[in-house]
Every structure is written in C-alpha cells, then in structure tokens.
Amino acid sequence: MEILNRENKELIKVFEIKNVNLSYGEKHVLKDISLDIYKNKVTAFIGPSGCGKSTLLRCLNRMNDLISTCKVTGDFKYNNQDIMNMNVVDLRTRVGMVFQNPNPFPMSIYDNVAYGPRCSGIKNKAKLDEIVIDSLKKASLYDEIKDRLKDNALGLSGGQQQRLCIARAIAMKPDVILMDEPTSALDPIATLKIEELIQELKNDYTIVIVTHNMQQATRVSDYTAFFLLGEVIEYDQTHELFSNPKKKKTEDYITGRFG
Ligand SMILES: Nc1ncnc2c1ncn2[C@@H]1O[C@H](COP(=O)(O)OP(=O)(O)OP(=O)(O)O)[C@@H](O)[C@H]1O
Ligand SMILES: [Mg+2]
Structure with missing residues (x-):
C-alpha cells in the first residue's frame, strides 16, 4: 500500500513488505499485506484484537x-x-523488540543493559559502563536510578522496568525498535513518559508500535496502518488517517462503531 508523501522530503524505506500471507496451521492470519515502513518515523499498527498486528x-x-x-x-x-x-542474530541486533509486559532479567539494572553487549563479546569494563549509562540516559531512566545500578531490576516500578527494557534494546545499537503494546501494563503517568521517550527516540531510530489505544497512536506516530481481520484496510499519515479516513471501515473503527 503506497502512501502519498505529503512531507516534501524523501522517505527512506527501512522495511518493504510485499504480498505477505501468513498462516498458523490452517488459519490464514495475514492476507496479502503490502506496506513500507519509513526511517526515523514512528509507525503505529492499530485494529481490533486478533487482526494480526x-x-x-x-x-x-x-x-x-x-x-x-x-x-x-x-x-x-x-x-x-x-x-x-x-x-537471524544479525537481524535481531539491528531490529530490537520491546514486549507488552516489562520483562527485565532477574539480575541487576546494570547487568540487564550490559547483557546484550556482553553476549556480543564486549568485555572491557569502561566500554560497558559507557554503553550502560548512555543507554539508560537515552531511555530517560538514568537520573532516576543512577544510585541503584547494582540493585535488582525486579525492584523497579512497572514503568521503570519498561524503560529499562527499552534501554536494553538500545544497548545493542539497533536501527529499529519494535514495540508491542509497550504501555498496556502501565499507569497513565508511566505511559506518558514512554510516549515522550518514543518521540525523542525517533530521531535516532525507526519505531513500529502496536497499540490498542487510538489516542496513543495519534500522540506518538507519524504513520498509522489500520488492520482488520488480517488485512491492512488503510495506511496513511496518522493525522490524515484519523481526520480524513478514506475507507468506511476505518471511519467506523476510529469513531468507535466497532472493535
Ligand atoms: N502461535 C499461534 N498459533 C496459532 N494462532 C495464533 C498464534 N499467534 C496468534 N495466533 C492467531 O492469529 C491471529 C492474529 O493474532 P495476533 O496476535 O497477531 O493479533 P493482534 O492483532 O496482535 O491481537 P491483540 O490486539 O489481541 O494483541 C489471532 O486469531 C490469533 O489467535
Ligand atoms: Mg497483539
């Protein structure tokens, strides 16, 4: 699905998805999906539960x-x-992921962030310190926890744990961060923090976020794809999709008539 480029700037394609079909066993879950994902933009996937986001x-x-x-x-x-x-290891180093429920490892805050770089062979203490501190700063967590780096990560609040998971992804110096409903387990204040963070991160990364929350999609994303029963019904700049949907099904969904 081609997007009309209204930005007057060249859009760089990070992902090109063409005619993708996916089944789990007999169940056809993604139906002929084609869309591109653009560099240094936030792209949101929205749609009812079970539609394949x-x-x-x-x-x-x-x-x-x-x-x-x-x-x-x-x-x-x-x-x-x-x-x-x-x-696949290279791919996942370039394309990091943050899940719905914060899932820090049961180890110190420092070790959580250093885990990936250590696995990829970095042993030098000064270098690891630099990566850990830099990643925690980029994830807007460092100031809150700088005196607690040796404490167990499971002692952090849910919102802090999710920012730690974002720091853990950033520590691998990815190009893209995928986020699957990253704020659905968080309270409104922690959610706002993550949303602000997403806005900052898009200067350095390409972000794809699945969200059930349409206000969140309008707040954080540049582009939105609306999914329904395994199809992408509409894909456009977020502002355009929400203010001027071209398809009746999109309009029905964003106005709350179903889903
Ligand atoms: N591992 C699996 N095995 C079989 N079916 C699966 C598997 N994972 C997902 N499905 C099915 O594929 C469909 C799409 O699921 P998916 O998790 O992508 O939906 P979603 O849009 O993310 O929904 P939600 O908003 O509830 O998270 C659903 O019908 C789901 O039951
Ligand atoms: Mg889902």
Whole structure:
C-alpha cells in the first residue's frame, strides 16, 4: 500500500513488505499485506484484537520462526536485504523488540543493559559502563536510578522496568525498535513518559508500535496502518488517517462503531 508523501522530503524505506500471507496451521492470519515502513518515523499498527498486528510485527525480526505451525509467503525486505535470508542474530541486533509486559532479567539494572553487549563479546569494563549509562540516559531512566545500578531490576516500578527494557534494546545499537503494546501494563503517568521517550527516540531510530489505544497512536506516530481481520484496510499519515479516513471501515473503527 503506497502512501502519498505529503512531507516534501524523501522517505527512506527501512522495511518493504510485499504480498505477505501468513498462516498458523490452517488459519490464514495475514492476507496479502503490502506496506513500507519509513526511517526515523514512528509507525503505529492499530485494529481490533486478533487482526494480526503482533503477527506482522513479529515477522519484522523473525520472531515467528519459533512457531512451528507458522507459514509465511511474500517478500520482506529490510534495508534492501531479504529478511528470510538474513542471519537471524544479525537481524535481531539491528531490529530490537520491546514486549507488552516489562520483562527485565532477574539480575541487576546494570547487568540487564550490559547483557546484550556482553553476549556480543564486549568485555572491557569502561566500554560497558559507557554503553550502560548512555543507554539508560537515552531511555530517560538514568537520573532516576543512577544510585541503584547494582540493585535488582525486579525492584523497579512497572514503568521503570519498561524503560529499562527499552534501554536494553538500545544497548545493542539497533536501527529499529519494535514495540508491542509497550504501555498496556502501565499507569497513565508511566505511559506518558514512554510516549515522550518514543518521540525523542525517533530521531535516532525507526519505531513500529502496536497499540490498542487510538489516542496513543495519534500522540506518538507519524504513520498509522489500520488492520482488520488480517488485512491492512488503510495506511496513511496518522493525522490524515484519523481526520480524513478514506475507507468506511476505518471511519467506523476510529469513531468507535466497532472493535
Ligand atoms: N502461535 C499461534 N498459533 C496459532 N494462532 C495464533 C498464534 N499467534 C496468534 N495466533 C492467531 O492469529 C491471529 C492474529 O493474532 P495476533 O496476535 O497477531 O493479533 P493482534 O492483532 O496482535 O491481537 P491483540 O490486539 O489481541 O494483541 C489471532 O486469531 C490469533 O489467535
Ligand atoms: Mg497483539
């Protein structure tokens, strides 16, 4: 689905998704999906429960590889490379993910953020310190916890844990951060913090966020794709999709007539 570029600036495609179909066993879950995702933008996936938002998001860093019944056809390109032929560890280093429920590892705050860099072979203490502090700062968490780096991460509040998970993703120096309903377990204040953070992060990263919350999509995203029963019904600049939807189904959904 091509987007009319009203920005007067060239949009760089990070992902190109073409004619993608996906089934879990006999169940056809994604139906001929084509859309592009643009660099340094926030793209939101919205739509009713079960319409395939998380499934498409997981395709972008091949998390569906882990599901044996999952069959995918069509093309996924990441920076012009065929995702299916990429080394999956490299792909997931470039394309990080933050999940619905904050899932810090049961270890210190410091070790959570240092975990990925250590796994990729960085052992130098000064270098690790630099990555950990820088990532915590980028995730807007450092000032709150700088005296607690050795404390167990499970002692943080839910909102802090989610920002820690974002710091953990950032520590791998990704290009893209995928977020699957990152604020659905958080209170309104913690949610606002994450939304502000997303706005800052898009200067350095490309972000794709699944959200059930349409206000959140309008607050944080530049582009929105509306999913219904495995199809992308409409994809456009967020402002345009919400203020001037071109399809009746989109209009019905955003005005709360179903879903
Ligand atoms: N591992 C799986 N095995 C079989 N079916 C699955 C699997 N994961 C998801 N599904 C099915 O695929 C469809 C799409 O699921 P998906 O999780 O992508 O929806 P979603 O849009 O993210 O919904 P929600 O808003 O509730 O998170 C649903 O019908 C779901 O039951
Ligand atoms: Mg989901």
